[in-house]
Amino acid sequence: MSKMNEADVRAEVRAWLAANWDPEMSLVAWRNELVDSGWGMPQWPEKWHGRGLPVGLVRAVEEEFANVGAVGVARSGVRLLAAATLLEHGTDRQKEKYLRRILTGEDTWCQLFSEPGSGSDLAGATTRADLHGDFWLINGQKVWTTSAHHANYGLLLARTDWDAPKHEGMSYFVIEIRQPGVDVQPLKQMNGHASFNQVFFTDAQVPTDSLVGRVGEGWKIAMTTLAHERRGADGLNVPTRKGARAGRMYEEERRELETANQPYKWYPQRAGRVDLILDRAKETGANKDLHIRQEIAKLMILAKSAEWTARRARAAQQQGRPQGPEGSLGKLAASHVARACARVHTLMTGTDALLSGPESPRNGIIAEILISVPAISIAGGTDEIQRNIISERVLDLPKEPRFDTGPFRNVRRN
Amino acid sequence: MQFAFTDEQEEFRAATRRFLQEKSPTTEVRRLMETSEGYDADTWRQLSDQLALPGIHIAEQYGGGGFGMVEMCIVTEEMGRALLCAPYFSTAVLATNAILNAGTDAQKANVLPDLASGKRLATLAVTELNGQWNPHAIELVATPDGNGFRLQGTKSYVVDGHVADLLVVAGRIGGTSGDDGLALFTVRADASGVERRLLPSMDPTRKLARVDFRGVHADLLGSGTDGAKALTRTLDQAAVALANEMVGGAQTLFDSAVNYTKLRVQFGRTIGSFQAIKHKCADMLLEMELAKSAAYYAAQAAAAEDPEWPALACLAKASASEMYLHLAIETIQIHGGIGFTWDNDTHLWFKRAKSSEVFLGEPYYHRELLMQRWGV
Ligand SMILES: Cc1cc2nc3c(=O)[nH]c(=O)nc-3n(C[C@H](O)[C@H](O)[C@H](O)COP(=O)(O)OP(=O)(O)OC[C@H]3O[C@@H](n4cnc5c(N)ncnc54)[C@H](O)[C@@H]3O)c2cc1C
Numbered sequence: 001m002s003k004m005n006e007a008d009v010r011a012e013v014r015a016w017l018a019a020n021w022d023p024e025m026s027l028v029a030w031r032n033e034l035v036d037s038g039w040g041m042p043q044w045p046e047k048w049h050g051r052g053l054p055v056g057l058v059r060a061v062e063e064e065f066a067n068v069g070a071v072g073v074a075r076s077g078v079r080l081l082a083a084a085t086l087l088e089h090g091t092d093r094q095k096e097k098y099l100r101r102i103l104t105g106e107d108t109w110c111q112l113f114s115e116p117g118s119g120s121d122l123a124g125a126t127t128r129a130d131l132h133g134d135f136w137l138i139n140g141q142k143v144w145t146t147s148a149h150h151a152n153y154g155l156l157l158a159r160t161d162w163d164a165p166k167h168e169g170m171s172y173f174v175i176e177i178r179q180p181g182v183d184v185q186p187l188k189q190m191n192g193h194a195s196f197n198q199v200f201f202t203d204a205q206v207p208t209d210s211l212v213g214r215v216g217e218g219w220k221i222a223m224t225t226l227a228h229e230r231r232g233a234d235g236l237n238v239p240t241r242k243g244a245r246a247g248r249m250y251e252e253e254r255r256e257l258e259t260a261n262q263p264y265k266w267y268p269q270r271a272g273r274v275d276l277i278l279d280r281a282k283e284t285g286a287n288k289d290l291h292i293r294q295e296i297a298k299l300m301i302l303a304k305s306a307e308w309t310a311r312r313a314r315a316a317q318q319q320g321r322p323q324g325p326e327g328s329l330g331k332l333a334a335s336h337v338a339r340a341c342a343r344v345h346t347l348m349t350g351t352d353a354l355l356s357g358p359e360s361p362r363n364g365i366i367a368e369i370l371i372s373v374p375a376i377s378i379a380g381g382t383d384e385i386q387r388n389i390i391s392e393r394v395l396d397l398p399k400e401p402r403f404d405t406g407p408f409r410n411v412r413r414n
Numbered sequence: 415m416q417f418a419f420t421d422e423q424e425e426f427r428a429a430t431r432r433f434l435q436e437k438s439p440t441t442e443v444r445r446l447m448e449t450s451e452g453y454d455a456d457t458w459r460q461l462s463d464q465l466a467l468p469g470i471h472i473a474e475q476y477g478g479g480g481f482g483m484v485e486m487c488i489v490t491e492e493m494g495r496a497l498l499c500a501p502y503f504s505t506a507v508l509a510t511n512a513i514l515n516a517g518t519d520a521q522k523a524n525v526l527p528d529l530a531s532g533k534r535l536a537t538l539a540v541t542e543l544n545g546q547w548n549p550h551a552i553e554l555v556a557t558p559d560g561n562g563f564r565l566q567g568t569k570s571y572v573v574d575g576h577v578a579d580l581l582v583v584a585g586r587i588g589g590t591s592g593d594d595g596l597a598l599f600t601v602r603a604d605a606s607g608v609e610r611r612l613l614p615s616m617d618p619t620r621k622l623a624r625v626d627f628r629g630v631h632a633d634l635l636g637s638g639t640d641g642a643k644a645l646t647r648t649l650d651q652a653a654v655a656l657a658n659e660m661v662g663g664a665q666t667l668f669d670s671a672v673n674y675t676k677l678r679v680q681f682g683r684t685i686g687s688f689q690a691i692k693h694k695c696a697d698m699l700l701e702m703e704l705a706k707s708a709a710y711y712a713a714q715a716a717a718a719e720d721p722e723w724p725a726l727a728c729l730a731k732a733s734a735s736e737m738y739l740h741l742a743i744e745t746i747q748i749h750g751g752i753g754f755t756w757d758n759d760t761h762l763w764f765k766r767a768k769s770s771e772v773f774l775g776e777p778y779y780h781r782e783l784l785m786q787r788w789g790v
Pocket residue numbers: 110111112113114116117118119120121143144145146147196375378379380381382383384385388689
C-alpha cells in the first residue's frame with residue numbers, strides 16, 4: 001500500500017466537502033452520499049463504505065468535517081459495536097443488509113449480552129437458541145439492555161449447545177427486536193432514568209441467515225464487540241463543530257441525537273464533566289480554598305493524563321507499533337476520573353449537593369453527575385474485570401483458577 | 415503535538431539504554447553510592463565521548479548535539495531506569511539550561527563546550543537553608559563590585575555541589591524581593607571564599623552539598639539583574655526532566671514487582687495468581703502509564719514552546735512524584751519481607767523516589783503552582 005500523507009488526505013476531503021456538503025439536504029440523503037464517498041468511515045475497507053485509510057489519519061478527516069460543520073455518519077449507541085462485529089465476522093449478505101443503514105442512522109441497535117445470572121461472567125448465558133428448520137427459536141431473558149426500547153436490532157448471545165464446555169456452546173445472532181415473542185420492559189435505574197431494559201424472549205424467531213459466524217463461535221465473536229466497547233469508553237472526545245449550524249439537516253440531526261441519546265441523557269455526566277470543574281471552581285469561589293485547589297489539581301492531572309494516554313495508544317497504532325499497555329487501560333482510567341470528578345464536584349458544591357431539580361446547582365446537572373457515577377465502573381465490564389484483563393493479557397500473570405469446565409449443563413450457576 | 419516518539423528517538427533511546435545497562439548494574443550503583451564523589455569518572459568520560467549525552471540539548475555552535483528537551487528527557491528517563499550515579503542532572507539539566515537561558519552569546523561560547531564534552535562539571539545552587547524551591551525565597555545577597563559581584567550567603571541541597579567545577583548561583587541584589595533583583599551568577603568552585611560540604615543524605619545515589627559563599631567573586635550570567643525569568647524557566651525544564659527520570663525509575667520497580675509475582679510461590683501457587691496481587695499490579699501499571707503520558711507530553715510541549723508548558727511542567731512533576739513513591743511502596747509490599755532488606759535492590763529506587771518527591775518542590779507546591787499558572 002502506498003503511504004498516504006496527511007496533507008493529501010486533508011486536501012481531498014476539503015475538495016469533496018466543498019463540492020458536496022449542503023446543510024439543506026435531508027439527513028438520510030446526505031448520509032447516503034457520505035456512505036458512497038467512503039469519507040464517513042475512512043478507516044473501513046473500500047468494499048464496505050470506507051477508504052482503507054490508516055487509523056492515524058482518521059482524525060485529520062474528522063477535523064476537516066468539523067471545520068465546515070459537516071454532519072458525519074451516525075455513531076451513537078451500539079451502532080458502531082454492531083458494525084465492527086459484522087465487518088469482522090458477518091457474511092457479505094449481512095454486511096450489505098446492515099452496514100449502510102447503521103451509518104445512515106436509519107437503524108438503532110442494542111446489545112443483548114447480560115442476563116440476570118451472568119454479567120461479568122458473560123459466558124454463563126442461559127438464554128437459549130434452538131434450531132427449528134429455517135429458524136432459531138429464542139427463549140430466555142436479558143437485562144440492563146441499554147436502548148432496547150427504541151432499537152430495531154439486537155446483538156444476541158445465546159446458548160446453542162448445553163453439552164459443550166461453557167465458552168464453546170454459545171452462538172451469536174442478529175435479532176429483530178420488533179417482533180412477536182420479544183418483550184421489552186423498561187428498568188428503572190438508581191438515578192431515576194430508565195435507559196436500560198429487561199428483555200424477555202418467548203419463542204422469538206431468528207432466521208438462520210442471521211447467525212453471525214458459525215454455531216458455537218459466539219464467545220469468540222462477542223470478544224470483538226467487547227474490545228470495541230472498551231476502546232470506545234476510553235474517554236477520548238471527538239472534535240466539536242465550529243462552522244455555522246443553521247440548516248434543515250442540523251435540525252434533523254438534533255432530533256436524531258435526542259432520541260439516540262435519550263438513554264444517555266445522564267451519560268454526558270459519564271466522565272463526571274471534568275470540563276465544568278475549572279469554571280465551577282471560580283463560580284463557587286472554591287478556587288480560593290487551598291485544600292480544594294489541591295483536590296482540583298489532582299483531578300485535572302488525572303483527567304489530562306488519561307486523555308494523553310489514550311492519544312499515545314492511538315499514535316502508536318498510527319505508527320504501526322503495537323498499541324502497548326495504554327490501550328487496555330482507558331476504561332479503568334475513565335472510571336477513576338469519573339469518581340474523582342464527582343468527589344470534587346461535591347467538595348465544591350457543599351451543602352447544595354443535597355439538592356436536585358431546578359433549585360440545585362446548574363439546574364440539576366451537578367446532582368445528576370453525583371448520582372450517575374456508579375454506572376461508569378460497572379457498565380461495559382466492571383473495574384475488577386478490567387484489572388483481570390490487564391493483569392492477565394498485558395502483564396501475563398496467571399489466569400484465575402477455573403471451576404466451570406466440562407459440559408455447561410453441569411456447571412454451577414445462579 | 416507528538417504522541418509518539420520518532421524512529422530516530424527510539425533508536426537513540428535504545429543505544430542509551432544499552433550503554434546504561436552495561437555501565438550501571440546495581441552492583442555499580444551500590445559501589446558508587448558509598449563513595450563521596452558519587453560517580454565513576456571513566457563512565458562519565460565514556461558517556462560523554464561515545465554518546466555525547468551531556469551536550470545533547472546544547473546547540474552545535476557551542477559544541478553540543480543540537481537536540482532538545484525531548485532527547486534530554488529520554489536521557490533522564492533512561493538514567494532513572496538504570497539509577498545511574500553520575501553528575502548528569504546537575505551539569506546537563508540544571509547548570510547547562512541555566513546558562514542557555516540566561517547567558518550571553520560570549521558566555522555560552524566560553525563555558526558550554528567544556529560542559530558539552532563532559533570535561534567540566536557544573537551545578538545550579540538555588541535552595542537555601544529554608545529548603546524552598548520558590549525563587550522568591552532566595553536571600554543570598556549579590557553586591558556589585560568593580561567588574562563583577564560579591565556573593566554572601568549559604569546554599570544548601572545543591573546537587574553534586576561538592577564535585578562541580580562551576581557553580582551557577584541564584585542570588586539577589588540586597589534589599590529586593592519577589593522576582594525583582596534576582597540574578598544568576600557563575601562562580602568557580604575553587605574561588606576563594608567558597609566552602610563546600612557534602613551532606614549525609616537519605617538517598618545516597620544523589621549527592622547533596624552545602625555551599626557557603628563568603629564574599630566570593632562572581633560573574634553575572636547575562637547582562638542584567640532580571641534573572642527571575644531565566645531561573646524559573648530553568649527550574650521548569652528541570653521539573654520536566656525529573657518527571658521523566660521518575661517514570662524511568664518507576665518502570666524498573668514495576669518490572670521487578672511483576673517478575674517477582676511470577677516467581678514467588680506461596681500456598682502452592684505463584685503469588686501472581688492471587689487476584690489481590692494481580693489487581694495491585696494492574697493499578698500500578700495504570701498509574702505509571704498516566705504519569706508517563708504527562709511526563710512525555712510536558713517534554714513535547716516544552717520542546718515546542720507551547721505557551722502552556724510551564725503549567726504542564728508542574729503537572730508532570732506532581733504526577734510523577736506521587737506515582738513513583740507509591741510504586742516504590744507497592745513494590746516493597748509485593749516483595750514481602752525480602753523487600754525490606756538491604757540486599758534487595760528495591761530500596762535503592764525507593765530512596766530515589768523519596769528524594770525526587772522533595773527535590774525541586776513537593777507535589778503540593780507544584781499543584782498549587784499549576785493552579786496559579788492556569789489562572790484558577
Ligand atoms: C448503565 C448500564 C448500562 C448497561 N448496558 C448494557 C447493555 O446495553 N447490554 C448489556 O448486555 N449489558 C449492559 N449492562 C450490564 C453490564 O455489562 C453488567 O452489569 C456488568 O458487566 C456487571 O455484571 P453484573 O451486573 O452481573 O455483576 P456481577 O458480575 O454479578 O459482579 C458483581 C461484583 O463481582 C465482581 N466480580 C465478578 N466477577 C469477578 C471476577 N472474576 N473477579 C473479580 N471480581 C469479580 C464485579 O466486579 C462486581 O463488583 C449495563 C450496565 C449498566 C450499569
